[in-house]
Amino acid sequence: MAANGNGVSTTPKSPLARIQTQKNGGICHDDSGKPVKAQTIDELHSLQRKRSAPTTPLDGVQGAFATISEDERQRQQLQSISASLASLTRGTGPKVVRGDPAGKVQSVSHVAHHHHIEAPTISVSDSSLKFTHVLYNLSPAELYEQAIKYEKGSFITSTGALATLSGAKTGRSPRDKRVVIDDTTQDELWWGKGSPNIEMDEHTFMVNRERAVDYLNSLDKVFVNDQFLNWDPQNRIKVRIVSARAYHSLFMHNMCIRPTPEELENFGTPDFTIYNAGQFPCNRYTHYMTSSTSIDLNLARREMVILGTQYAGEMKKGLFSVMHYLMPMRQILSLHSGCNMGKDGDVALFFGLSGTGKTTLSTDHNRYLIGDDEHCWSDNGVSNIEGGCYAKCIDLSREKEPDIWNAIKFGTVLENVVFDEHTREVDYGDKSVTENTRAAYPIEYIPNAKIPCVGPHPKNVILLACDAFGVLPPVSKLSLAQTMYHFISGYTALVAGTEDGIKEPTATFSACFGAAFIMLHPTKYAAMLAEKMQKHGATGWLVNTGWSGGSYGSGNRIKLPYTRKIIDAIHSGSLLNATYHKTEVFGLDIPTEIEGVPSEILHPENTWADKKAYKETLLKLAGLFKKNFETFTNYKIGKDNKLTEEILAAGPNFQFLEQ
Numbered sequence: 001m002a003a004n005g006n007g008v009s010t011t012p013k014s015p016l017a018r019i020q021t022q023k024n025g026g027i028c029h030d031d032s033g034k035p036v037k038a039q040t041i042d043e044l045h046s047l048q049r050k051r052s053a054p055t056t057p058l059d060g061v062q063g064a065f066a067t068i069s070e071d072e073r074q075r076q077q078l079q080s081i082s083a084s085l086a087s088l089t090r091g092t093g094p095k096v097v098r099g100d101p102a103g104k105v106q107s108v109s110h111v112a113h114h115h116h117i118e119a120p121t122i123s124v125s126d127s128s129l130k131f132t133h134v135l136y137n138l139s140p141a142e143l144y145e146q147a148i149k150y151e152k153g154s155f156i157t158s159t160g161a162l163a164t165l166s167g168a169k170t171g172r173s174p175r176d177k178r179v180v181i182d183d184t185t186q187d188e189l190w191w192g193k194g195s196p197n198i199e200m201d202e203h204t205f206m207v208n209r210e211r212a213v214d215y216l217n218s219l220d221k222v223f224v225n226d227q228f229l230n231w232d233p234q235n236r237i238k239v240r241i242v243s244a245r246a247y248h249s250l251f252m253h254n255m256c257i258r259p260t261p262e263e264l265e266n267f268g269t270p271d272f273t274i275y276n277a278g279q280f281p282c283n284r285y286t287h288y289m290t291s292s293t294s295i296d297l298n299l300a301r302r303e304m305v306i307l308g309t310q311y312a313g314e315m316k317k318g319l320f321s322v323m324h325y326l327m328p329m330r331q332i333l334s335l336h337s338g339c340n341m342g343k344d345g346d347v348a349l350f351f352g353l354s355g356t357g358k359t360t361l362s363t364d365h366n367r368y369l370i371g372d373d374e375h376c377w378s379d380n381g382v383s384n385i386e387g388g389c390y391a392k393c394i395d396l397s398r399e400k401e402p403d404i405w406n407a408i409k410f411g412t413v414l415e416n417v418v419f420d421e422h423t424r425e426v427d428y429g430d431k432s433v434t435e436n437t438r439a440a441y442p443i444e445y446i447p448n449a450k451i452p453c454v455g456p457h458p459k460n461v462i463l464l465a466c467d468a469f470g471v472l473p474p475v476s477k478l479s480l481a482q483t484m485y486h487f488i489s490g491y492t493a494l495v496a497g498t499e500d501g502i503k504e505p506t507a508t509f510s511a512c513f514g515a516a517f518i519m520l521h522p523t524k525y526a527a528m529l530a531e532k533m534q535k536h537g538a539t540g541w542l543v544n545t546g547w548s549g550g551s552y553g554s555g556n557r558i559k560l561p562y563t564r565k566i567i568d569a570i571h572s573g574s575l576l577n578a579t580y581h582k583t584e585v586f587g588l589d590i591p592t593e594i595e596g597v598p599s600e601i602l603h604p605e606n607t608w609a610d611k612k613a614y615k616e617t618l619l620k621l622a623g624l625f626k627k628n629f630e631t632f633t634n635y636k637i638g639k640d641n642k643l644t645e646e647i648l649a650a651g652p653n654f655q656f657l658e659q
């Protein structure tokens with residue numbers, strides 16, 4: 001008798017005995033059940049989906065897991081477009097939902113699925129026979145499917161995030177941002193040298209708006225997000241984002257405040273609308289257009305148009321600009337800052353330009369996160385404008401930034417990262433696409449998020465600068481005048497391109513740590529900040545998250561654990577009572593010791609081997625500060641002339657050195 005390795009007879013002559021299963025009490029469980037009631041695989045798939053979520057299904061796409069070829073997809077798309085052009089009365093049109101934002105359905109045509117929430121009309125194209133499919137407030141899962149099916153460069157990473165490509169632009173295009181100048185904005189907004197507001201006229205705006213809307217209507221589907229900005233219920237703004245990509249829709253789903261189904265039902269008319277036609281360029285023969293990209297803001301119409309860039313940050317920061325206009329009108333200060341709160345309710349604001357550490361340092365395991373980038377400070381305290389965070393991912397590590405690392409999971413948009421083709425593990429060190437790799441996740445992905453994202457008046461105002469010159473101290477305590485001086489200056493030093501060897505750092509000055517987003521003159525925001533800090537007794541701090549031991553090239557970036565210790569000492573209040581001494585030139589008060597931080601690094605001069613080079617670099621930076629501030633010397637800050645004079649005197653002092 002032949003036997004296999006298990007000693008089981010394989011002789012063909014003796015057929016296998018029927019296996020007996022015991023009905024009761026046996027070890028072998030009988031899991032046979034009734035067969036599924038489906039005649040076809042499509043019917044089977046249709047059973048998977050319980051009809052509840054607001055969704056507009058695409059014509060011809062059969063279920064969530066349909067795997068169809070590119071050719072077939074295109075054929076179906078063409079079919080859909082041709083069906084869109086057919087007469088609706090013949091019943092051959094696509095599945096179209098029409099309605100208005102107030103929730104009154106005008107007509108529903110061939111909608112197979114039940115809708116709890118009516119999708120708004122995105123208007124018909126010039127051919128009144130063609131309708132546009134509206135994918136209204138889709139869920140992250142639905143948007144994943146849309147992105148993966150239809151958008152090149154969309155993949156699921158090993159932790160479940162949606163990896164996407166933003167296209168040719170991997171950062172914002174501030175030189176292509178235009179604001180409509182009219183009788184009102186001419187007087188109200190900040191125009192001219194240093195201002196981010198580059199003018200365009202109303203007519204040109206309408207030309208670009210038409211271009212964007214026509215483009216969107218030419219598509220067989222558009223995404224619509226109806227969401228909120230600002231967690232302060234009295235000052236909440238309703239925004240609508242019309243876009244052509246699932247990536248854009250998911251990004252805004254994460255970044256804006258997500259409405260509950262009830263809030264969505266009562267959404268009504270939005271306060272502000274974005275038309276994102278980023279795949280489509282502007283027409284360079286159009287007046288004012290200097291490139292194929294144009295981001296246009298019309299405050300009177302409460303609209304924004306995006307042409308020629310798919311970088312999603314454009315929408316986030318475009319809305320932030322709008323808030324920088326709307327909020328000060330209500331005596332509320334808008335801030336480019338992170339914000340968190342301790343167990344005792346002590347709130348800290350973190351100001352800083354891009355990459356200085358707002359997200360990294362406000363995301364703190366020992367504190368509640370109110371928000372990482374955009375806030376309002378009103379008479380009620382602070383409130384986050386957004387519903388999500390937008391973290392830089394370059395060189396992200398689990399050890400140094402565990403909360404951000406863990407937030408990169410299902411639902412998170414991961415922009416422009418590089419990953420292993422097979423394992424889909426992300427290589428955060430890879431800059432092949434861009435250095436500005438980003439993760440956008442809902443704020444509740446951070447375990448200590450404070451929901452609702454509001455808090456009391458701030459106790460500490462931390463100004464972050466990444467000083468690649470390595471001459472600013474890791475931390476200094478500021479007087480109110482110094483806080484205002486550094487707030488208006490908005491300094492950081494970037495290091496241009498690292499590929500071809502060591503480069504000189506370049507100083508960047510951006511008023512209010514966000515000149516690209518402010519709409520009014522910087523002194524308006526500064527006056528509001530001074531008034532609020534004074535009234536609520538907040539202390540200002542300057543923290544250098546940049547270089548120590550020399551400039552970029554010879555020194556190193558201050559270790560994140562040291563910066564965290566410094567921030568801890570600010571939060572706990574221990575740094576307020578430390579011993580201080582004043583530095584020359586910048587006149588900054590620096591502490592002699594901080595728990596967990598080597599004392600010798602607290603004064604940058606100690607860390608430089610070449611003392612002469614230190615002095616020269618210090619003077620060079622001071623000169624740059626002085627030159628930058630010249631534009632502001634003619635402005636009065638607030639009602640108090642005394643404060644204006646103090647602010648002007650709070651900058652670097654060159655006399656100091658000549659003694």
Ligand SMILES: Nc1ncnc2c1ncn2[C@@H]1O[C@H](COP(=O)(O)OP(=O)(O)OP(=O)(O)O)[C@@H](O)[C@H]1O
Binds near residue numbers: 353361373393560
């Ligand atoms: N000592 C340090 N302090 C803070 N951040 C540091 C430090 N050393 C390195 N980093 C890195 O610097 C980057 C800070 O970026 P972060 O996302 O916090 O910028 P941001 O201020 O939020 O900018 P943006 O407004 O563009 O979002 C992170 O990648 C962080 O890991």
Ligand SMILES: O=C([O-])CC(=O)C(=O)O
Binds near residue numbers: 171313317354373390
């Ligand atoms: O807006 C962006 O692209 C990223 C950001 O937060 C900033 O630059 O301040």
Ligand SMILES: [Ca+2]
Binds near residue numbers: 372391392
């Ligand atoms: Ca950030």
Ligand SMILES: [Mn+2]
Binds near residue numbers: 336354373
């Ligand atoms: Mn930012």
